[in-house]
Structures are given as C-alpha cells and as structure tokens.
Amino acid sequence: MKPDEIRRFREVMRQMQRNLGLLSKSDAACCGITVAQCHALLEVGRSGEITLFNLASVLGLDTSTLSRTIEGMVRIGLVERKVNPRDRRYLSITLTERGEQVYVDINRTFDQFYADIFAVIPEDKHAQIFESLHLLSTAMDSNIDPNCREELINEQPAK
C-alpha cells in the first residue's frame, strides 16, 4: 500500500461518506421525518419489536438521545411504546400501522437507490464489489477503537 494510494482511497471514502449522508437526508426529508427518526424507524422495522436500550446499542447512541427521538416518533404516530409487563423497566417499541407504511416506503427508496447504482456498474463487477465492501467493513469493525493522544491542542490564546 503506497502512501498516494491510501490518499486516493481516503478521498473516495470521504466522497462516499458524504453521498451516504445526502442519501439519508433526502430520503428522510421525502417522508417528512428527520434523519435520526429515519434510522430508528429502519431499525425498529427490522427488529419488529425492540427495547429502547437495545435500539440505542444497535444505533450506537446514548439512551437519552434515543428516548427523545422515540418520543418524537410516538408524537407523530410512527411507533408505539409500551411497558413490558414481565419487566416493567423495559419498553417494547413497535411500528404503528402508519410507521409500517413509512418503513416500507423508505426501504423501497433505499433499495431503489442501490439498484440504480448497480444498474450503471458492469454486472461482472457486482460480486467483486460485494466481497470488497464486506472485507472492508469487517476489517473496519475490528479496527475501530478510540485511543487518543491528548497532546496537541487545548486552548490557544486568542491573538
């Protein structure tokens, strides 16, 4: 791996990250919900039923953040939130009928997005791309750990 290859690769990843952000944003906007709600919705839909704590874990967010996101979704009628009678600490979060509708809709849009993308890529590359992303994603998962060196900047006297 040569340095300039890494740089080019970083550039591609950065661009892709930006594109993925735009995708979420426009998809959510299309359905009249926020990006955070969109992500939560997809996860609740996928699980069928999930606790707030688990949802926060899956999304990598604090429970306080999720609590408020879900509050908003309850208010606009996307999900239902009820206490689990077996252990009254847990919430059971599920999609309402309307939530289900939006879920299906967003899923369709995302699927279409990727279908469109692969439509403009030669078919004989598809398997390779699939494998590559899988390798990359797996490698990343095992490499993410925030070990900091806290030296560089703290507070610079404003000139």
Place this chain on the structure above:
Amino acid sequence: MKPDEIRRFREVMRQMQRNLGLLSKSDAACCGITVAQCHALLEVGRSGEITLFNLASVLGLDTSTLSRTIEGMVRIGLVERKVNPRDRRYLSITLTERGEQVYVDINRTFDQFYADIFAVIPEDKHAQIFESLHLLSTAMDSNIDPNCREELINEQPAK
C-alpha cells in the same frame, strides 16, 4: 442484484457509514477539535489556500455554517483569514503554523487507520477493493443530485 443481496449490501454500507463517523469523531477529539473543524482543516490543508465560498462548496455546506466554523478555527489559531486585495469580497483562508501541525497529525492518523485496515486484509484483495470502491463511488456520484460540486471551484492551486 437480488433483493436480499441489496439488503445485505445496504447493511454493510450502513455499518461502514457509522464506522467512518466514529473515525472522524475520535480523530478530531484526539486533536482537541470538532468534527466540522477537522473536515475544514483537511480541506484547507489540501488546497493550501481557499476562499470561504469554495470551501463551503467542497464540503457541501452553507457559507453561514462555514463562516462560523472558520471563526472558531481562527480563534483557536488553526487558520488565518485575510481579505484578498484583488477582490475584497473574497477571503483567503490558509493554515497557520499550528494548523499545519494539526493537519499533518490528522492526516497521519487517517493514513494509519487505513493502513491498519488494509493490513488485516489479504494483499491479493487490495487492488480489487480499490477498484470496487472507485466504481461504487463514481456510480453514486452520478446518481446523487450533483448539486454542489466541482463546477463552482475556479481558482485554487492544489497541494
């Protein structure tokens, strides 16, 4: 591309997007700056000199957002902001010495991150991954509303 393949692919992309977000965050935190500052810093460093307007275009952000981000960076001594005497509407944004230091440092960290990732991937897959990501990124670019990109950038020496 079969529906369930697309779903799995989406899942991988989502995970990667999350990992990339974490990466930016921990890198920025390590250097005592915010994520927005980190991205701006990388872009200013890459260009050497850039106007606020062009920087906003490259990053896909509103100039008001960038104006405040740069304000913060000036305050902590990362960049310098001076009026272009040839056209006094333009700012010329450049790295300070300290900004240069942090720029080099962040670049090193990002490079290392990707080097580490590729280190755990069989070498004979590297070229394939490069090609795949390139294909994917290009396909995405042409599928995303090409609202804010290259055509707005007129005058900067690179690197």
Place this chain on the structure above:
DNA sequence: CTGATTAGTTGTATAATACAACTAATGTAT
C-alpha cells in the same frame, strides 16, 4: 451611475447528540 450579482456575516431556528442526575424496577448478598 444604477441595478444586479457575489462573498461573507449575523440572527434565528432546529436537529442531533452526550453526560449527569434522577426515578422506578429488578436483582443479589448477607
């Protein structure tokens, strides 16, 4: 010269987020 365009700033609003302090429920150990 006047009106239009352009770069940047400021006012305001909102989304997304974390951390800390809290409540309520449940588990555990003496």
Place this chain on the structure above:
DNA sequence: ATACATTAGTTGTATTATACAACTAATCAG
C-alpha cells in the same frame, strides 16, 4: 427480607452542526 447494586429509561443542560433569511460590502454589467 432488607439493604445495596444494577438496569432501563427520562429529564435537565450544554454543545455541535446545520440551514435559511436578512443583511453588508464589494464588484460587475449595461
């Protein structure tokens, strides 16, 4: 079984990131 610990979730508070609209100042075009 009582007291302490742990867990799920909420609320208070603060910060970051962001956009849009209204504005100023500079420059361009007719």
